[in-house]
Every structure is written in C-alpha cells, then in structure tokens.
Amino acid sequence: MITAVEYHRSPLRFASARAASGRISARLGATFSSAVTGSLAPLRLVTLPEPRRPGPDWARVRPRLSGICGKDLALLAARSSPYLSPLVSMPFVPGHEVVGELLDDVDGLAAGTRVVIDPVLCCVARDVEMCAHCAAGHESRCDHVTAGTVSAGLQTGFCGDTGGGWSGMLVAHRRQIHAVPETLPDRRAVLVEPMACAVHTVRRAEIADGASVVIVGAGTVGLLVLLALREFAAPGQVYVVAKHAHQADRARTLGATDVVEPRRAARVLRRATGGSLQTPEHGSDFLLGGVDVAIECTGGSGLDSALRLVRAGGRVVLAGMPSSRVDLTPLWYRELTLVGAYASDSGGADRHADFVDAISLADAAALDGYVDAVYALGQWREAIGHAQEAGRLGSVKVAFDPTRD
Numbered sequence: 001m002i003t004a005v006e007y008h009r010s011p012l013r014f015a016s017a018r019a020a021s022g023r024i025s026a027r028l029g030a031t032f033s034s035a036v037t038g039s040l041a042p043l044r045l046v047t048l049p050e051p052r053r054p055g056p057d058w059a060r061v062r063p064r065l066s067g068i069c070g071k072d073l074a075l076l077a078a079r080s081s082p083y084l085s086p087l088v089s090m091p092f093v094p095g096h097e098v099v100g101e102l103l104d105d106v107d108g109l110a111a112g113t114r115v116v117i118d119p120v121l122c123c124v125a126r127d128v129e130m131c132a133h134c135a136a137g138h139e140s141r142c143d144h145v146t147a148g149t150v151s152a153g154l155q156t157g158f159c160g161d162t163g164g165g166w167s168g169m170l171v172a173h174r175r176q177i178h179a180v181p182e183t184l185p186d187r188r189a190v191l192v193e194p195m196a197c198a199v200h201t202v203r204r205a206e207i208a209d210g211a212s213v214v215i216v217g218a219g220t221v222g223l224l225v226l227l228a229l230r231e232f233a234a235p236g237q238v239y240v241v242a243k244h245a246h247q248a249d250r251a252r253t254l255g256a257t258d259v260v261e262p263r264r265a266a267r268v269l270r271r272a273t274g275g276s277l278q279t280p281e282h283g284s285d286f287l288l289g290g291v292d293v294a295i296e297c298t299g300g301s302g303l304d305s306a307l308r309l310v311r312a313g314g315r316v317v318l319a320g321m322p323s324s325r326v327d328l329t330p331l332w333y334r335e336l337t338l339v340g341a342y343a344s345d346s347g348g349a350d351r352h353a354d355f356v357d358a359i360s361l362a363d364a365a366a367l368d369g370y371v372d373a374v375y376a377l378g379q380w381r382e383a384i385g386h387a388q389e390a391g392r393l394g395s396v397k398v399a400f401d402p403t404r405d
Ligand SMILES: [Zn+2]
Pocket: 069, 070, 071, 096, 097, 194
C-alpha cells in the first residue's frame, strides 16, 4: 500500500469550490481560498494499492520530490476550464513534475536509477497505433490521450491508472523515463519538467534574432522561459513583468534587460520601444507600437497584458494554462498571432527532445534556491496554501517529498 494525495472532484464539489473561492476572493481580495484546502477540498490523503504496471515497458517509480504546478492549483481552485474534463480520469493522484527512483529494471535502466518523468501520455505509452502528431514528434499534441492501455489522462498526474508524483509510487512507460545525471541534485531535477515546457515555449515562439520580447509573469514558468530564451534563441531586448521583488531579482540574474511591475509595464515598454500609449475608457493601457513577441506566463490575467504590449503583427505565446476571460480585440485589431505552448515534445529527428535539452539546462543553470519549500504528503494543506501564495512568500517552486511520510 502507498500513501497518496488524491484528487476526487465531483461536479458538485467542483461547483461549490468555485463558488466559495469566488466569494472568498471577493471578500479578502486574495487568491488563497479555503475551498481548496478546507472541508470541501477536492483533495484527500489516502492509502492506496500500488499502481499496476500496464505492460512490460513500464516501471514503478518512487518519487523523491514532486512539484506543485500552476495547472494543479488552477484545477484545485476550479479555475481551470471544463474543456479538459474528458481528458482526465477520476480519481487521480496529481503530480507531474517528478524526480524519483526506479523500482524496476526497464530497457537499459536498472532499478535504483534516479530518473525524471516526461508526463505526456502519448501513443507510445498507451500502446496504440501512432497518431499523426506522435509520428511527427509532436507528442504533446497526441490525439489518443483517452485510448489504449491506461485510462484517459493527458499526462501522468491526471490519469487514474498511472498514479502521480504526490504519492509513494507511480508507474511510467519507458518512453517517459529519463536518467538524471549525478551532478543534478533532486531540488534542481524536479525543475526539469517545467524547464522542458519552457524550452518548448521558446521553440513555439520562433523568435527572430534581435527581436524584442516581453515575458509576462516571473513565477516558475516565466523565470524558466527567460532562462530557455537566453539558451535557445537570440533575442534583443527582453523585458520581464514581475509582481514581487524577489522575482525581479531572479529575472535580472537570468539576464532580463529590464524588469517592470505589472501596472507600469505599458509605460516602460512605450519608452523602450518607441510606441504611443493609449488609455481606453475601461481596462488597461495599451500600446500602438510595442514588442515583437509577448510570452504569457501567469496562467491568468497576464494574457490581457501580453495582447496589449505586443506590436501590430506580433506574436503572443501562451505558456501558462489560460484561466481567465480576455478581451481579444487587440488580437483582431493588431492582427496578432496567438500561439499555444503545451508541455514538451521530441521534435522529430532534427533536434534534441525538449526534455533532453531541459536536463542539460537544469544541470548547468544557477537554479539553486528555486525549490525552497518542501512538504511531507501529510502536510498537503500547508503545501498547497504555500504554493498558492508562493510569489508573495518569496518562493518559486513548492514541492512534496513523499519519502518523508
Ligand atoms: Zn507543471
């Protein structure tokens, strides 16, 4: 038997969590919500049987650290779109940012090897006929995430059969498993999955050499996108919109040209890019002019800023999972290109997989101190509460250490 934090949302709980979270936000002006950690919480601490290996190419993995991600928080607060509901299987154990230890030998890797998990559950892992996307190396676009040997789930951490990182054990397909170099400690290795998403985001952004870029948001996603941008693109000016002082410091260390507070972003970028500032009757200021590429990394209201800060004909990349309604008028009027960047892929034959590049980058980069808050599974309420307030509390990534229980 294993200990796990399990997600067991029902439609009723989903609705009440959302309603309660709205009321509390309105009253306190805070995003922290007892709906997520209180008695209505869609999470619970449980004892479960070990997950079953669906086939010979699967191995059991014992998580050593597993991150809490914005996607997880959005789901818990019922802020995520019901769009994804057919692509998960209930109940499931969250946790898709995992460094762990192999418990079985699997095709060239011995039990005991320290590994990270690419969570995407694509055709190969599901043992179904390859869809066109997987065949082309775009596994994150897989059409078969509800088919095959395991139940529906776009990723490990959203699938009822594989287990997830917030537990004592999960199972992973050989395709998902990457060995971790000796030199990469657990607290940096647990950042490999979000780093792979960041590398993928930069590739999707297709930034021309010398182009100006604004990264909106300086939590884990924004900071790692900045790091990947410096490694895998050759931009000109790179601006970062950051809410908190520690985020601004980190962004400067990682090579931001300038860091601005959200409410000053339009003014600063007007000066920097030479456009004109426009003030609508309602809503935020926007630019006629602006940067070439905007990358939304907040998973929330940052998309509205991104659309208002980019020049006509520019590109807006969605790295965060969208969770708010947004006025698309600038997209139409400025003839912008809006691009999604979800998870990571192998990219086909002509480049490294995003995950492989992410391991090298996590190994080389100065990411010490990014995972500074680690909790036992039994402390899930504190852990989730801390993750919801990570920016304000000076943290970047909050993680579970399931070996502590
Ligand atoms: Zn994540």
